[in-house]
Amino acid sequence: MTDSSGAKAAMIEISGLRKDYGSVVALHDTELSVPTGEFLTLLGPSGSGKTTLLNLIAGMASPTRGRIVINGRDVTEVPAEKRGLGMVFQNYALMPHMTVSENIAFPLEIRKVPRAEIRRRVAEVLDLVRLPHVGDRKPKELSGGQQQRISIARCIVYKPDLILMDEPLGALDKKLREQMQLEIRRIHKELGITMLYVTHDQEEALNMSDRIMLMNARRVEQIGTPDQLYFAPRTQFAADFIGASTLLDATVAETGEPALLRLSASESCRVRLHSAAPVGTVGKLLLRPEALRLVQNGQVTAGHNVLHGHLDNTLVTGATSKHFVTLDNGATLAIQELTDPSTTRLEPGLRVQVSWPPETGRFLEN
Amino acid sequence: MQIRTTNAHVRDAAYAMPAALFMALLFALPLFSVLHQSLQQENGGGLTIQAYAKIFTTPLFLRVAYTTLEVSISATVFSLLLAYPIAYFLAKQSPRRRALYMILVLVPFWTSSLVKSFSFMVLLGQSGIINQMLGAFGIAPVKMLFNRFGVMVGMSHFLIPFFVFPILTSLRSQPLELAKAAAIMGAGKLRIFLRVTLPLSLPGVMAGALLVFILSLGFYIIPALLGGRQDMMFANLVDFYTREALNWPMASAVAVLLVAAAALAAMLLSKVRGGSSILSEEGH
Numbered sequence: 001m002t003d004s005s006g007a008k009a010a011m012i013e014i015s016g017l018r019k020d021y022g023s024v025v026a027l028h029d030t031e032l033s034v035p036t037g038e039f040l041t042l043l044g045p046s047g048s049g050k051t052t053l054l055n056l057i058a059g060m061a062s063p064t065r066g067r068i069v070i071n072g073r074d075v076t077e078v079p080a081e082k083r084g085l086g087m088v089f090q091n092y093a094l095m096p097h098m099t100v101s102e103n104i105a106f107p108l109e110i111r112k113v114p115r116a117e118i119r120r121r122v123a124e125v126l127d128l129v130r131l132p133h134v135g136d137r138k139p140k141e142l143s144g145g146q147q148q149r150i151s152i153a154r155c156i157v158y159k160p161d162l163i164l165m166d167e168p169l170g171a172l173d174k175k176l177r178e179q180m181q182l183e184i185r186r187i188h189k190e191l192g193i194t195m196l197y198v199t200h201d202q203e204e205a206l207n208m209s210d211r212i213m214l215m216n217a218r219r220v221e222q223i224g225t226p227d228q229l230y231f232a233p234r235t236q237f238a239a240d241f242i243g244a245s246t247l248l249d250a251t252v253a254e255t256g257e258p259a260l261l262r263l264s265a266s267e268s269c270r271v272r273l274h275s276a277a278p279v280g281t282v283g284k285l286l287l288r289p290e291a292l293r294l295v296q297n298g299q300v301t302a303g304h305n306v307l308h309g310h311l312d313n314t315l316v317t318g319a320t321s322k323h324f325v326t327l328d329n330g331a332t333l334a335i336q337e338l339t340d341p342s343t344t345r346l347e348p349g350l351r352v353q354v355s356w357p358p359e360t361g362r363f364l365e366n
Numbered sequence: 367m368q369i370r371t372t373n374a375h376v377r378d379a380a381y382a383m384p385a386a387l388f389m390a391l392l393f394a395l396p397l398f399s400v401l402h403q404s405l406q407q408e409n410g411g412g413l414t415i416q417a418y419a420k421i422f423t424t425p426l427f428l429r430v431a432y433t434t435l436e437v438s439i440s441a442t443v444f445s446l447l448l449a450y451p452i453a454y455f456l457a458k459q460s461p462r463r464r465a466l467y468m469i470l471v472l473v474p475f476w477t478s479s480l481v482k483s484f485s486f487m488v489l490l491g492q493s494g495i496i497n498q499m500l501g502a503f504g505i506a507p508v509k510m511l512f513n514r515f516g517v518m519v520g521m522s523h524f525l526i527p528f529f530v531f532p533i534l535t536s537l538r539s540q541p542l543e544l545a546k547a548a549a550i551m552g553a554g555k556l557r558i559f560l561r562v563t564l565p566l567s568l569p570g571v572m573a574g575a576l577l578v579f580i581l582s583l584g585f586y587i588i589p590a591l592l593g594g595r596q597d598m599m600f601a602n603l604v605d606f607y608t609r610e611a612l613n614w615p616m617a618s619a620v621a622v623l624l625v626a627a628a629a630l631a632a633m634l635l636s637k638v639r640g641g642s643s644i645l646s647e648e649g650h
Contacts, residue, residue, distance in 0.1 A: 058550055080549045093547035097565045106561070107551040158551070 009072070011036040011162055011194040012057065017066030019052050026052040028219035029066070034196065036071075039188050041197045043205040044215035045241070050198050051166065052218070057196065058164055059083050071161045086155035086163040086193075090170045092147040094139035100126075100150050101135035107158040125153040128187065145176045152184070156191060165197045169204065181207050202242045206230065214238055232274065236364045239286040246333035247284040250363060252277050258358040261285055264329040269305035270358040275365070283365040289336035291360035294323050294343050295353040306355045313348050325354055397625065404618030417619040427603065427620070434599045437514070437589070438582035441521040442575050448522055449529035449574070454563075456530070457537035475527040479520075483591040486520050487511060490592075516592035521585060528581060529574040536570025537563070569638060576635040580628050600624045 012034040019027040027049045034040050042050040055061040057068060059080030068076050075083050094103050101122050108118045126132050129149040131142075139147050148168055155163050168184070169177040185208055188195055199205055205212045206226045214221040214229060214237075222229060222238045233239040236247060254260035255278065258270040263285065271285065300306045309327040321344050323335040335354060337343065346352070405413045421427045452471065456464050474482065489495050490510035497507040510516055540563065548558045586601035598606070600620060607617035 060546060060550075080546075081552050081554055083550075084552065085550055087547065087550045089543045089547060091541065091543060093541065093543035095544060095548075095562060095566075106548070106553075110552045110557065154551075164550075 009036055010034060010069075011038070011071055012196070013067075013069040014057075015067050017053075017056060017068060018064050019056060019061065020064045025218055027056070027063075030220055032213065032220070032223075034194060036194055037192045039185070039195045039197065039208060039210045041199060041205040041209040041212045042215060043199060043202060043212050043241075044221070045200055047218075048215040049218035050200075050215045053215070054164055054166055054196065054198050057162075058085060058087055084160055086158070086160035088148070088151050088155055088163065088165040088168045090167040092139070092144075092151045094147055094151055094154070096139060098138075099135065100131075100137055100139065100142070103139065103150060104154045104157050107154065111158060121157055125157045128156070128190070129153045129183075144172050145180060148172065148180060149183070152187065156187065156193065159191075160193070162194045162196065165195060167198055167200070169199075169201075177204070178207075184208065206242070212242075214241065216241070233286065233362070233364070236284050236286075236366075239284075239362070239364055244289050244334065244336070246287045246289070246331075247364075248287065248327075248331050248333070250283055250285040252279050252281040252283075252363070255279060259363070261361075261363060263307070267307055267327075267329060269307070269361065270303075271305075271361040271363050272359055273363055277363065277365055281365055283363055286362040286364055287333060287356060288360065289322065289334040290320075292333065292335040292354050292356050294325070294335050294337065294346075295355050296346075296350075298353060300353060300355045301357075304355045304357050305361070306353050308351070308353055311346055311348055311350045311352050314344050314346065316344050323352075325352060327354070400618045400621050403614055404622050406615045406618075408613065408615055417615040421616060421619050421623075430598050430600060430603045433597065434583060437517060437521070437585075437597065437599060438579050441518060441525060441582045442579045444518055445522045445525040445529050445578055446571065446575060449526045450533055450571070452526065453530045453533035453537055453567075453570075456534050471527050471530050474523055479524060479587045480591075482523060483520055483588055486516065486523075486592055490516055490519065511592060512594040514593070514597060517589050517597050520588040520592045521582060524588065525578045525581060528578050532570040532574035532577065533567055534570075536567045536573075540566050572638045573635060576631055576638065580631045580635070583628055583631070584624060 010033045012032060014030060014032040017027065017030045017032075018025070030053065032053075042053060044050045052061070056063050057070075059075065059078060059082075063076065066076070067074060070083065070085070094100075095106065098106065104122045104125060105118045108121060113121070122135065123132070126135060129152055131146055131149055131153075134142060134146065134150070139150065142150065152168075165184075169180050172180060181204060184195075184197075197205075197208065206229075209226055211223060211225055212229050213223040216237050221241075222234050224232070229238060229242050233242065239245050240247065248263055250261040250263050252259060252273070253262040253268060255273070257272065259273045259277075260268055261271050262268045269285070277283070294311075295306070298306075307327050309325045312324040312326055312332065314324075315322045316339055319339060320336050321339045323337070323343065323346075324332060325335060326332045333354065404417050405415065407414050407416055456467055456471070459467060487494070491497070492507055492509070492511070494511070496510065500506075500508065510519070544562050544566070545558050548562050553561065583599075584601055585599055586605070589597045589599045590602055590605075601624070604617045604620050604624070607613045607620065611617075
């Protein structure tokens with residue numbers, strides 16, 4: 001699957017793809033290239049267009065314009081059943097009248113695979129999803145997590161080039177969801193099948209993805225690795241949607257390395273700009289709770305920013321604790337630290353300082 | 367908790383009282399009277415099972431029983447073949463359109479059998495509308511009335527709505543993702559229908575078939591008006607014994623057997639998946 005330049009060939013190549021329903025835009029012009037073997041997550045709130053994009057790729061809806069190329073084949077006009085894809089649904093979509101084995105054998109029967117080989121491959125994928133003994137049961141007799149494993153097995157048994165997953169863990173409880181995330185990652189690693197995964201759960205996206213495509217208001221907001229989206233969000237929406245964040249009003253007061261941001265009449269801080277924003281640019285300062293430190297009595301590391309306020313309250317959530325601080329300018333922010341009795345026992349109302357190094361803040365233009 | 371449940375039972379029973387009273391007075395009581403009548407001797411005297419003993423050795427009864435079974439089964443099959451495509455079509459429509467088309471299905475349902483039978487006589491008669499049209503093309507008149515064909519047309523027309531609804535319900539309760547999943551796995555439209563849609567609609571088909579079969583057993587007006595002498599069914603036989611042979615014990619015995627057959631089929635109906643919803647109106 002590598003071409004002469006050594007770069008991986010694209011499994012999905014989407015250009016100028018758009019979907020309208022009458023006068024309503026369901027998906028604005030979208031470009032996307034997914035290398036073979038990648039685990040790409042479409043992340044966004046409901047109504048952001050991620051399901052529309054998935055349906056267009058699956059062939060369940062046809063685009064208003066644009067092209068979809070899968071594994072080198074233009075499938076824009078090809079009906080769903082001829083695209084050779086796999087799909088996993090939130091509600092499993094297992095056939096209730098068929099046994100687990102019959103469900104998994106169904107796509108193989110369509111492909112006219114000989115009976116003996118069907119038996120062998122069904123047993124093989126049941127082993128792969130670690131449910132070797134449920135072949136004779138009906139889907140209803142299995143738990144939600146088990147049913148979703150069967151639906152994944154039904155998908156990988158015919159080795160599609162690409163597997164689409166539409167919020168597959170949405171119906172499961174939190175603990176099972178985390179277990180299944182690992183399971184899906186393991187299967188992805190073992191088989192190397194390209195996966196396109198839709199979720200609205202940012203934590204799930206960060207856990208599982210090679211890359212995340214963040215969608216908002218029916219267009220692509222940002223695409224990048226989990227690291228890039230978390231540490232280098234390009235927009236306020238991206239900063240707010242992924243991870244916990246505090247966004248403070250800010251204006252560029254001085255450019256330079258680092259630049260000076262004015263937060264209020266009396267407060268300012270230093271930050272490294274990642275774009276050439278001229279003096280006077282208005283935007284927000286993004287601060288992640290875990291990058292902030294709660295300080296008392298002005299014991300601030302030299303060169304770090306500091307803001308003054310008073311402690312509202314403290315929540316001990318286990319290994320980490322959260323402090324909520326109201327700044328003198330009225331804004332509130334959250335600080336997350338490893339639980340330490342010397343700070344968790346502070347009285348609410350106490351004057352405190354919040355400090356952070358210039359490189360961890362991020363200025364996002366309006 | 368115990369008290370509340372008891373109260374709830376009392377309250378529910380109270381709701382059912384008017385209907386129960388109605389059924390007791392107008393169904394159970396007359397039924398007992400019919401049962402009693404069927405156990406009378408022909409010339410008066412004590413109770414006897416003479417009528418039943420006689421019935422099973424009467425060639426007329428046996429022939430009518432056979433006809434009733436044959437007509438009921440073929441009407442059920444015929445109605446199914448016509449109703450399934452209608453239900454399938456309705457299931458695919460948007461809710462607004464479905465509501466509209468549903469009215470078309472229900473119109474025959476709301477029309478009296480008597481009126482419909484006379485309409486069919488006008489349509490199917492020897493010099494009826496259809497035969498006149500065939501005549502215009504030089505085709506000799508086809509006998510469509512006073513035979514099995516006429517009975518089938520009349521009965522199916524009456525029975526189709528009773529078949530459409532249970533099938534439609536089971537088609538509509540199928541998750542849309544199933545067909546979608548099958549398509550993405552590579553299944554064509556025919557295979558999706560045969561392997562997914564059809565098998566999952568079988569409970570509705572079974573429920574509808576039993577319901578339609580039960581209704582068929584008791585048909586009276588349609589075989590009387592559209593059928594010939596050889597199309598006599600149970601209800602027509604009851605009529606024959608009451609009004610022509612004036613043998614009330616025999617008429618009552620036939621009626622009791624008819625009710626028993628229908629009750630048996632209704633018990634089967636409550637056993638099939640989807641059937642209980644028709645009997646209890648509860649769905650699921």
